[in-house]
Amino acid sequence: MKKTFNKKFNRIVYEIFAGDYFVTDEKNIMLSTLLGSCVSVCLKDKVSGIVGMNHFMLPASVKKEEFIISDDARYGMYAMEKMINDMMKLGARRSSLRAKVFGGGEVLGTKINSVSKSNIHFAMNYLKMEEIPVLSYDVGGKVGRKLYFVPETFDVFIKKIGQEARLAEAVRAEESYLHQMKRSRAEKATSANNLTLFE
Numbered sequence: 001m002k003k004t005f006n007k008k009f010n011r012i013v014y015e016i017f018a019g020d021y022f023v024t025d026e027k028n029i030m031l032s033t034l035l036g037s038c039v040s041v042c043l044k045d046k047v048s049g050i051v052g053m054n055h056f057m058l059p060a061s062v063k064k065e066e067f068i069i070s071d072d073a074r075y076g077m078y079a080m081e082k083m084i085n086d087m088m089k090l091g092a093r094r095s096s097l098r099a100k101v102f103g104g105g106e107v108l109g110t111k112i113n114s115v116s117k118s119n120i121h122f123a124m125n126y127l128k129m130e131e132i133p134v135l136s137y138d139v140g141g142k143v144g145r146k147l148y149f150v151p152e153t154f155d156v157f158i159k160k161i162g163q164e165a166r167l168a169e170a171v172r173a174e175e176s177y178l179h180q181m182k183r184s185r186a187e188k189a190t191s192a193n194n195l196t197l198f199e
Contacts, residue, residue: 006030009148016040018173021054021083024151025090031149034161035103036170037116039123039139040147041080042100043132044154045092051151052087054079057174058115076122084130099127100156101137107144107167116140144170 001022002015009030016022016033024031031053033040043052056079084094104120120139127134135154138145144161161167 013148016053016055018055018057021052021079021086023050023052023083023086023090025050027152029151031147031151033147034170035145035147036105036107036167036174037103037119038170038174039076039101039103039116039119041083041123041127042102042147042149042154042156043083043087043097044151045087045096046098047093047096048091049151050087050090050092051149051154052083053147053149054083056080056119058118076119076126080126094130094132097132098154099132099134100154101127101134101139102145102147102156102158104139105141105143105145107142107170143167 001017001020004013004015005011006013011028011030012026013030013032014022014024016031018038020033022031025048031042031051033053033055035055038055038057040053040055044050056076058075084092084097087097088094101120101123104116104123106116117140123139124134124137136156138158142162144167146159146161148157150156161170
């Protein structure tokens, strides 16, 4: 995450990257992220005003075609649970949460296009399962998205990104994360196969 001051908005902006999430009760700030095939869920407690935003790469870690919970915020399941729990630590209530969902673009014909639909499907189904109303969403398509989330009003401003350098930057970051996750899974599998039992 990167914290900067934006002169145009006259606010501090917390920029969230792939695998990150951020929760806050601060005022006069903005949350921002750049999405390609990843998905971002923005949450707000309608009573307390506490907000959260995440940016996840895959719905969950995958093992033999089954989703399993991974303790890594790059995965949607963990990113959602961790974000909601941290919001509740600040005073939010799950029953008061409202959501907006963005991203999941099929961009630049990359190898990760198949991931985008899974991300969208997971986000929408997770929120439905948790009975968190989705107030609005902008997902899919062939574009990337730059988001600016204003906590006080729950407004989310979106800049659609086509064949631009910023989109290529997002795609490179997402591909790098995907390769890291695959490598991590392979290393864990290798470690599990080399266990020695001591009695």
